[in-house]
Amino acid sequence: MHTTNIQLLSSKNVDEIVQLTKHLNPTIEMDTLKKRQTEMFQMGNFVCFGLYYNEDLIGISGGWITVRLYSGKQLEIDNFIIDPKIHSKGYGQQFLKAMEKWALDQNCETVELNTYVQNSGSHKFYFRNNFSILGYHFQKSIV
DSSP: OOOEEEEEEOGGGHHHHHHHHHHHOTTSOHHHHHHHHHHHHTSTTEEEEEEEETTEEEEEEEEEEEEETTTEEEEEEEEEEEOGGGTTSSHHHHHHHHHHHHHHHTTOSEEEEOOOTTOHHHHHHHHHTTOOOOOOOOOOOOO
8 A cells, every 4th residue: 555654854864855855956966955954954943844655755845933023933844845756646735734734733823935936836836725925035145
């Protein structure tokens, strides 16, 4: 029987995590992704969720527990990725719902995320799952 389950991942899973992270960040070197993922695990408010299908990791997402003036306590989803080979099979929605339940269990009031402007497939997914656009995300390199 094929089953899915969701697990909290740790720094021991970095090699497995970055295999999926590379799909969303193809221009970033694997060593850089590993270094950054390891640093994220060292932060106190970071969690990483893994979606497994049998023994295979098919989805990952990081998350940060934060408090914002406009939204209260929230789970900020980071790098929500389902293996591209199995898109449109309902795994993403299942994974998102499980993360939302976890956030509720942590007394979060909202869930928030950023998505790349060019990732139109993700925009449709988030709209279907009742997310709305609140603003723009700006970035400036300082190095």
